[in-house]
Amino acid sequence: MLARVSSTPTFKRLPRAVREQQMLDAAVKVFSRQGFHAASMDEIADDAGISKPMVYAYLGTKEELFIACLHRESTRMMEAIAGAAAPDLPADERLWRGLRAFFGFVGAHRDGWAVLYRQARGSQPFAAELAAMRGRLVEVVAGMLDHALRASGREIGATDLEVVAYGLVGASESLADWLADHPEADAGKTATRMMNVAWLGADQLLRGVTWHPPTA
Amino acid sequence: MLARVSSTPTFKRLPRAVREQQMLDAAVKVFSRQGFHAASMDEIADDAGISKPMVYAYLGTKEELFIACLHRESTRMMEAIAGAAAPDLPADERLWRGLRAFFGFVGAHRDGWAVLYRQARGSQPFAAELAAMRGRLVEVVAGMLDHALRASGREIGATDLEVVAYGLVGASESLADWLADHPEADAGKTATRMMNVAWLGADQLLRGVTWHPPTA
DNA sequence: GAGCATACCTACCCGTGCGTAAGGTTACGC
DNA sequence: GCGTAACCTTACGCACGGGTAGGTATGCTC
Numbered sequence: 001m002l003a004r005v006s007s008t009p010t011f012k013r014l015p016r017a018v019r020e021q022q023m024l025d026a027a028v029k030v031f032s033r034q035g036f037h038a039a040s041m042d043e044i045a046d047d048a049g050i051s052k053p054m055v056y057a058y059l060g061t062k063e064e065l066f067i068a069c070l071h072r073e074s075t076r077m078m079e080a081i082a083g084a085a086a087p088d089l090p091a092d093e094r095l096w097r098g099l100r101a102f103f104g105f106v107g108a109h110r111d112g113w114a115v116l117y118r119q120a121r122g123s124q125p126f127a128a129e130l131a132a133m134r135g136r137l138v139e140v141v142a143g144m145l146d147h148a149l150r151a152s153g154r155e156i157g158a159t160d161l162e163v164v165a166y167g168l169v170g171a172s173e174s175l176a177d178w179l180a181d182h183p184e185a186d187a188g189k190t191a192t193r194m195m196n197v198a199w200l201g202a203d204q205l206l207r208g209v210t211w212h213p214p215t216a
Numbered sequence: 217m218l219a220r221v222s223s224t225p226t227f228k229r230l231p232r233a234v235r236e237q238q239m240l241d242a243a244v245k246v247f248s249r250q251g252f253h254a255a256s257m258d259e260i261a262d263d264a265g266i267s268k269p270m271v272y273a274y275l276g277t278k279e280e281l282f283i284a285c286l287h288r289e290s291t292r293m294m295e296a297i298a299g300a301a302a303p304d305l306p307a308d309e310r311l312w313r314g315l316r317a318f319f320g321f322v323g324a325h326r327d328g329w330a331v332l333y334r335q336a337r338g339s340q341p342f343a344a345e346l347a348a349m350r351g352r353l354v355e356v357v358a359g360m361l362d363h364a365l366r367a368s369g370r371e372i373g374a375t376d377l378e379v380v381a382y383g384l385v386g387a388s389e390s391l392a393d394w395l396a397d398h399p400e401a402d403a404g405k406t407a408t409r410m411m412n413v414a415w416l417g418a419d420q421l422l423r424g425v426t427w428h429p430p431t432a
Numbered sequence: 433g434a435g436c437a438t439a440c441c442t443a444c445c446c447g448t449g450c451g452t453a454a455g456g457t458t459a460c461g462c
Numbered sequence: 463g464c465g466t467a468a469c470c471t472t473a474c475g476c477a478c479g480g481g482t483a484g485g486t487a488t489g490c491t492c
Contacts (some may be wrong), residue, residue: 231469
């Protein structure tokens with residue numbers, strides 16, 4: 001056994017809570033760069049400046065680790081959004097603030113979030129976790145639309161509402177992808193562009209304007 | 217070595233072109249059910265009623281095989297869409313037909329397409345292939361919007377145009393996901409709902425109406 | 433300063449599955 | 463009928479990486 005060469009002077013022992021965060025940071029980084037399967041536990045451990053068994057001891061299996069990442073990131077994101085939209089503003093204002101927060105978050109965590117998110121869409125084990133999160137978002141958006149509709153004395157079928165909300169959320173996710181791939185792009189501008197499609201359309205719907213397929 | 221038990225009477229030898237299609241069918245099926253990594257070449261070969269080395273002989277590596285699947289499916293889809301939208305119709309009619317074709321295709325290939333597509337989003341090697349396809353779609357949509365704009369004497373910055381197109385394509389992809397997950401849902405209805413958000417918004421934009429962030 | 437818990441390590445096992453080597457069999461041309 | 467090329471097989475090599483066994487150091491408590 002080699003005596004430890006102390007050029008880097010024997011790293012400190014740290015309390016569990018701190019190490020766990022470091023591990024999660026490393027995991028998010030590696031998972032997003034390499035993808036879930038290509039990422040190796042060794043590399044994650046290495047990047048966290050720790051050895052593999054520690055990761056297993058603290059965060060468990062590779063899958064569990066990934067879920068932990070997903071969980072932390074999605075929680076942070078939901079908090080960012082929830083903190084932005086006060087419930088008693090007009091609908092467009094709320095939507096605008098929500099979008100700004102959303103794109104702001106993604107813009108600030110390009111690496112982390114968007115790619116991590118892209119990973120999760122494929123593989124069964126994570127679909128549940130992700131679907132739950134998307135569900136919460138859809139619910140929020142649908143609630144918002146419904147609220148605005150009722151305020152103007154209108155109503156829409158539940159499925160229609162869900163699908164429209166789903167479409168809006170989907171468009172946002174896609175633009176988030178776009179944002180993550182364009183490092184020079186501005187989050188605020190992206191949010192504005194999103195509003196320009198989403199809100200103009202939604203606003204028409206809220207006013208009772210609808211489009212019908214041509215009879216042909 | 218066992219003599220071949222001929223309950224299934226010694227399958228025919230088939231020409232390459234036919235076998236290749238069978239293999240691709242099997243590959244699409246297995247990849248979509250299991251995901252790229254979980255799928256094994258043995259299983260694909262098995263499902264195609266052939267042995268593994270044949271797959272390697274004809275379609276190459278696992279990655280190459282997956283790309284071949286992606287390629288075939290995306291080509292089919294683009295053809296379905298291209299065949300639907302005649303270039304000299306009014307913008308909304310073209311958009312409508314394009315969307316109908318798109319959702320129709322996805323609805324008819326739920327298994328195949330949507331899940332396969334979801335797979336590709338994650339892993340680096342396929343990102344290129346997928347980005348190319350999405351690029352073609354975005355280009356088509358952007359071209360359509362631009363055309364409609366010019367016809368009414370307006371113009372938009374190139375980036376704005378791209379982002380809006382990207383958002384529309386993204387929303388469609390998301391609704392396609394939704395459609396793939398809801399076996400009872402109707403493709404035509406979904407297309408109509410999509411139109412109700414997308415077109416009403418795009419139409420406003422085409423008329424020169426825009427939304428601006430509140431000064432606050 | 434003994435004892436205990438917690439942080440941490442090196443080294444290994446072993447399943448899984450991609451990719452291939454080497455050989456058998458059927459059909460078609462001549 | 464017979465060669466030859468295309469079709470198809472069984473059986474294996476081998477690397478990679480998830481997960482663990484078992485042992486060492488460090489700091490905290492009394």
